[in-house]
Amino acid sequence: MEVMKYNDIVDGTVVETCTGYIIVFDDTEKARKAREQHPSLFTCRDGEWIGIFNAGNSVGTVVFMGKQLTVRCKSKLTESEFDCMVTDIVEKMALLPFDFNTNSVVTVESTDIQSSEILYHAFLVVRYWLKQPELRLMGAIEAIKRDPLRKESLAVRTQDVWQLSKVSTTILTSLITNIGTAVRLPEYHKLQQTGLGRHLLDAKNDMMFPVKVQDTVILRTLDTTENRFVRYVLEMCQEVLYRFIKALNSKGNVLNKQQLIGEANEMIQQLEQQLHSEFIQEIGVMSALPFQSIALQRRSGYKEVLDLYRALIGAFYQPLDNRSLHQAIEQKDIAKLYEVWTYFKTLQAIEDEFALKPKQAWVTQTDPFRHTLGNGISTVYELDGKPLIVAYNRSFSGNKQIQSYSLPYRPDIVIEFCGDLYVFDAKFKLRFLSSVMEDAEQYEIEDLGVKDAFTFKKEDIHKMHAYKDGIQSVRLACILYPGTNSDELCFYEQGDARTGVGAIPLRPNSSLVDFKDFLRRILRIKS
Template sequence: MLEVGYDPITDTTGVLAFKNFVGTALLAGVKLRVISTKLGETGVSGLLEEVSRLSSSLVFGWRSPAGFSATASGEQQPAVPFHQLQFLRDVILRRQPGQRLQDFFAIVERSPTRRFLLERPVVSTERARNFDARSVTDIFTHPERLIAVRGTDAVSGSPLAQALGIGEPPVEHYPTRVSMSSRRLSYDTPENRFIKHFFGECLAIVYRLLDEANIHAQMRTDCRVMASILEASVRSPFLSEVGVLTAFASPTQALGKGDGYKDILDLWLQLGAHQALPGNEGEVERFIQGKDIALLYEYWVFIKVLEAVCEATGTPSGAVTVSRSDLGEGLARGLVVSLSVGVSVAFNPSYTRSARSAYSTPLRPDVVVTLNGARYAFDAKYRLQWLASLEDSQDDDATFVRADLYKMHTYRDAITDLKAAFIVYPGSEFVFYERGGGRRQRPGEIAVFDGVGAIPARPEGAESSALLDLVQVLVDQG
């Protein structure tokens, strides 16, 4: 409960605190589904679907205790180590006994594949058994193994000693050691090389993120458990003589059909599959760590503002650069998408006193649109004030939190050339307060973009149109 957050009410009841995280979480073996009432049951899927158009492997809130759905994609992109770690966490720690990776390995370990290995050991002459033509050839090509024969030796006068007469007059010689043909059963098979390689890959993924400070504490604990299980498997005696996998063109029959082997092969194929968003409840879960819905909403607002500016100006945005790390992909702070001369959309730009772009402390709005030198800020706020909780309303509608609007005044007053600042939130009320005193309730009513406001925007429903309408009016007036 310390990882999730727990507020006790009585000795047996309490409230779980997931904050802004959504997805699935395990509690005492029970799978909990965590949704956001601000967006509705399908709202998160809507966010994922639209954000995924920017990047197919965005990961949000890897500090979260929850998980969420995702599906494999056919796109040829490198897999994200954090996604692979989540997959390993499931197949090693969360699946039922008998369906885990270590269970499949136990089946392999009980009856690993073997093959006859042809060898030619060099042994003392008296121990030689399988003497063949190659043995004879080796005798004549390795004079360092020969010794002179004395007349009293048992082999003196033998055909081989006479044939090995050296010098003038010839002195008989006889081999002290000879090579012989030998066959033994070995575990060094293509299937076992694959098993050793796969477990090595799994360990590399776990080690890579084992001490990553940015992942959830429970995940770091699970990494240590996984590392212990994988290391024990790699130390299995039968793998000690198995060599390195140098090529893997196609699976052998034993690998594709053998008990344990075929299951591990299937896990390897799943591990290598690119993990992509979005996913839905009807698709196979890929166990991505739960998302911080507030950050996801911030990304979505950036995408919607960028789309709206592109549509209003008739300019395509082109490619949007994402930053990549072992934990996934995301939007880099300070990212600027230039659409045309004088028109750009920035994500998390910084305005500071030293750069003379702000007169006080550093400020970083979520999204800033620049139109011919004038700036307009859009700040994603995943917070609501339910109108039903206010005395003058019995509706289920929701408005913005007043404190969030106060920060827009800070942006408006402190950032150089910033004309207007807006909250973008998942509510239902649109409002814009003009500096001259006007209060506008629709984008088309705004006479002068000089002030602060709030824009309702959600992936589902007509509320998102307010954002598009406002940007259109903004571009038309600019």
């Protein structure tokens, strides 16, 4: 275990994930403060000036006692791949046909955003729409500004008679009825010789001439229900960020608090610029959502803002595992995020390979045996006229009637098709190959044919056997792991190519070709 003096640590010092470091302080007081301020990073005993630092599965920049350390995940996943997984999750979540993802949306009160569980998912949604390279929200607002919806209405306006360019029925009526705006013309005034002047005589036979008349004009304004909706969504995003910062400040054990707060403040400034723009200033406060607006659903810019709103509504229903989401954001726990990400990549692989779109999606309840886990998701497709269900965190209790004849199980991903189950479990913690070479015979390195610098653990394969043998109707069980160099999947057949256990490399920004081919083979769908 490497020993580091605290005074020698500088900004940018590189440490590895899941690696312990002995940190030596000058005195016991500093060590005590480090333990109290960073309990997830540093541990030490009372009265000692040394302790153990371990960033766990976190990646990227972490702040430790005022110094910024770079946590590197050697040969596994980088911080950019972490951001890629967040993007994939949020983007796919917004496209799933949950009940809230329809045109019949409802307003969201500010009290709905107070729950920290909702805040974490909503923060990811806002971050995705504001931090993407193509700046999706800002691009949508600019498209709206270039071609905004305007409302036209008729209004009666009083104006000077010499400003008239044409005569309307409203003007003629005004000339007859609004005598009070007429002035007496002096004798021999040129206006007396006009046709209008000769006909406008009062009781004393004095010639009167109208100075002002009333006319009907068309008023054009940006204050439409659709534009009010745009303002409402911008304000809702801003409130999410303000409440997220407040929630972070109330917590002490947040690994990358300053980085998150900095990102949130940067996004708030972007929103402030739009909310104070001349375009938004002309728009009033929304009183009702424009449910049936065709423009909101189809017009460039407006439809993107509607998509963002739907994604935020989805965040308020919080379909993801709350605890995993907290860990992924607060601690940048890449292992937790990888577990959720593999589910959405499985959906993508199915949709791409079989040219499908989800028919329905719903949130399942927590496992009664493990209440600390959050909700799961089930997505339904139709393949060859039959339902294909992909479930995340599906529970199988120790009851024969609920498909497990022994212990309760909760695999990460379960595909159900034609009465058969196909189980996949995400495994981020890998074993370095050199550490198992002395155990090669037991580990069956040659049989696996693994070319990666990292490979999965034999215990993971053992667990796949437990899933396959313990849950009824399971044909195969495979782990999904972030292999670095290998494009080959490993599968142990049990009689045929659709039955057995194995391991499949799945990594952000990598090809899904092998995974899609595997899914087609096990589901017996011909090309």
